[in-house]
Amino acid sequence: MPIEKMIPLMLEGVRDTLYMTTVSTLFAYLLGMPLAILLVLTAPKGLRPQAVVYRVLDAVVNIFRSIPFLILMILVIPLTRLIAGKAYGSTATIVPLVIAAAPYVARMIESSLLEVDPGVIEAAQSMGASVPEIIFKVIIPEAKTSLIVGATISSGTILGYSAMSGAIGGGGLGQIAISYGYNRYQTDVLFVTVILLIVLMQVIQIIGMYISRKTDKRIRE
Amino acid sequence: MPLIELRHLTKTFKGKTQTVEALRDINLCIDQGDIYGIIGMSGAGKSTLVRCINYLERPTSGNVIIDGKDLSTLTPKALRQLRQQVSMIFQHFNLLQQRDVRGNIAFAMEIAGAKRADIDKRIDELLELVGLTERQHNYPSQLSGGQQQRVAIARALATNPKIILCDEATSALDPTTTTSILNLLREINQKLGITIVIITHEMSVVESICTHVAIIDNGSLAEHGTVESVFSQPKSKAAKKLIFRKTGADGGIIGDRMIRIVFEGNASSEPVIASLVLECHVSVNIMYADTRDVGGKAFGQMILQLPEDKLQQEKIIYYLQSKGLRVEEVDGDAH
Numbered sequence: 177m178p179i180e181k182m183i184p185l186m187l188e189g190v191r192d193t194l195y196m197t198t199v200s201t202l203f204a205y206l207l208g209m210p211l212a213i214l215l216v217l218t219a220p221k222g223l224r225p226q227a228v229v230y231r232v233l234d235a236v237v238n239i240f241r242s243i244p245f246l247i248l249m250i251l252v253i254p255l256t257r258l259i260a261g262k263a264y265g266s267t268a269t270i271v272p273l274v275i276a277a278a279p280y281v282a283r284m285i286e287s288s289l290l291e292v293d294p295g296v297i298e299a300a301q302s303m304g305a306s307v308p309e310i311i312f313k314v315i316i317p318e319a320k321t322s323l324i325v326g327a328t329i330s331s332g333t334i335l336g337y338s339a340m341s342g343a344i345g346g347g348g349l350g351q352i353a354i355s356y357g358y359n360r361y362q363t364d365v366l367f368v369t370v371i372l373l374i375v376l377m378q379v380i381q382i383i384g385m386y387i388s389r390k391t392d393k394r395i396r397e
Numbered sequence: 398m399p400l401i402e403l404r405h406l407t408k409t410f411k412g413k414t415q416t417v418e419a420l421r422d423i424n425l426c427i428d429q430g431d432i433y434g435i436i437g438m439s440g441a442g443k444s445t446l447v448r449c450i451n452y453l454e455r456p457t458s459g460n461v462i463i464d465g466k467d468l469s470t471l472t473p474k475a476l477r478q479l480r481q482q483v484s485m486i487f488q489h490f491n492l493l494q495q496r497d498v499r500g501n502i503a504f505a506m507e508i509a510g511a512k513r514a515d516i517d518k519r520i521d522e523l524l525e526l527v528g529l530t531e532r533q534h535n536y537p538s539q540l541s542g543g544q545q546q547r548v549a550i551a552r553a554l555a556t557n558p559k560i561i562l563c564d565e566a567t568s569a570l571d572p573t574t575t576t577s578i579l580n581l582l583r584e585i586n587q588k589l590g591i592t593i594v595i596i597t598h599e600m601s602v603v604e605s606i607c608t609h610v611a612i613i614d615n616g617s618l619a620e621h622g623t624v625e626s627v628f629s630q631p632k633s634k635a636a637k638k639l640i641f642r643k644t645g646a647d648g649g650i651i652g653d654r655m656i657r658i659v660f661e662g663n664a665s666s667e668p669v670i671a672s673l674v675l676e677c678h679v680s681v682n683i684m685y686a687d688t689r690d691v692g693g694k695a696f697g698q699m700i701l702q703l704p705e706d707k708l709q710q711e712k713i714i715y716y717l718q719s720k721g722l723r724v725e726e727v728d729g730d731a732h
Contacts, residue, residue: 293494295487295491296491296492296494298487298491299487299491300508301480302451302453302483302485302562303480303504303505303509303556304476304477304478304480304481304508304509305477305508306477309508314493317495317496318493318495320495321495392495393536394494394536394537394538
């Protein structure tokens with residue numbers, strides 16, 4: 177493909193991929209965060225153990241996590257149509273992306289929250305802190321670094337999913353790679369999209385790690 | 398009226414296969430201004446006991462009465478408010494790692510609903526008290542263990558509590574730091590009149606600052622009273638075991654006749670053993686000797702291994718008793 181065609185195509189691809197990744201990550205966190213907090217609270221050793229609630233949430237998360245993304249995408253097409261009005265393109269792809277990523281994100285957050293030293297939580301309880309105070313003033317701030325690392329990994333995963341969605345009508349770099357590189361044998365386009373995906377992943381990783389290091393107060397100076 | 402009263406306290410942990418009785422029928426009164434040591438071997442139930450005092454652990458039965466309030470009758474909200482009056486410090490300090498020294502102290506006051514301006518003023522006072530003004534913007538990871546425990550103490554004092562519970566607060570510290578933390582606690586007790594309950598497995602902690610001591614053994618209260626009375630005349634097996642733990646005279650005691658003599662007050666300054674040897678023409682083997690300064694009063698004790706000869710043994714005991722010392726037989730209980 178000539179370079180003057182390649183550049184606008186790729187710019188569009190990068191834009192759509194970033195759009196899908198960031199919006200999906202955002203929504204996945206909006207759903208995953210409360211889910212993770214509920215999991216941590218209702219766990220057998222949590223602050224408010226609720227065996228039934230915990231088991232149901234735990235099972236739901238596991239079920240969604242075990243469906244391969246492409247299959248999930250097909251399964252939720254009716255829902256995607258309902259929300260986005262159509263089942264193809266970048267905006268529509270956000271629906272299955274969020275559904276696939278939210279349980280994944282919930283597990284990432286859950287594991288970060290569980291890393292917080294139980295002694296610190298006990299200390300807060302001994303001071304008379306309420307459960308919401310313990311969550312928002314102790315557990316989440318103490319887990320901050322780990323949460324940022326988790327967010328970095330999660331958005332990387334979502335970036336990968338978004339590229340995969342290109343196979344069945346999702347937008348962005350994935351779609352470009354499939355329709356030009358695979359369907360039309362334009363290997364040069366395929367290579368460029370792969371390189372751009374690698375670069376995007378690196379950028380996400382570098383930014384995430386930088387922020388987590390900058391905000392962590394546990395490192396001795 | 399005692400400030401803290403424990404009535405028939407029991408705590409049972411039910412596991413899938415077995416039930417553990419962590420506490421059995423504990424009755425204890427702690428008065429305002431006491432520094433009350435609760436000592437026991439590890440696994441004796443003392444950590445569970447201290448957590449029952451602020452209801453971090455709910456007792457299986459029995460009552461905890463603090464300042465006239467029975468904790469079992471309190472609503473969750475009232476219990477949280479009461480906890481602002483009963484602070485706690487921990488073996489591993491349990492500071493917020495992502496907040497600096499000021500932030501950690503502020504945390505306790507935020508929970509108590511204090512105003513920002515009051516918080517800042519109070520933090521300045523507390524930093525002065527615990528001697529960490531220069532470290533106020535450091536994070537816990539930048540502080541030594543002793544400094545971190547000082548922050549924890551400042552945090553515990555932030556809400557002007559009546560009681561401070563210490564759960565093995567010096568066990569993770571070296572001896573010098575332990576002494577300085579204990580001195581700080583004594584200062585807080587004397588200056589501010591705060592009642593302190595200290596959970597420890599170290600006899601030296603009790604000796605150095607406690608006014609009263611309770612000995613917990615296998616979930617039960619073995620013995621309690623003032624430190625002087627318990628240390629000079631331990632009655633229970635558990636108390637003797639703890640007090641003599643440092644003898645290092647384990648081997649060789651059994652079989653031979655041993656006596657323990659207790660010095661109280663003036664007697665400890667007289668060269669009794671030297672006189673004994675000179676006047677009775679006998680030899681004794683000193684297995685263990687220790688003089689302690691407890692609450693300003695000196696007392697000491699010594700374990701002597703007596704000669705084989707029965708007559709000589711009687712002579713020695715008679716001589717010591719005539720000097721006004723208490724003489725006890727030492728048997729297998731002593732270690």
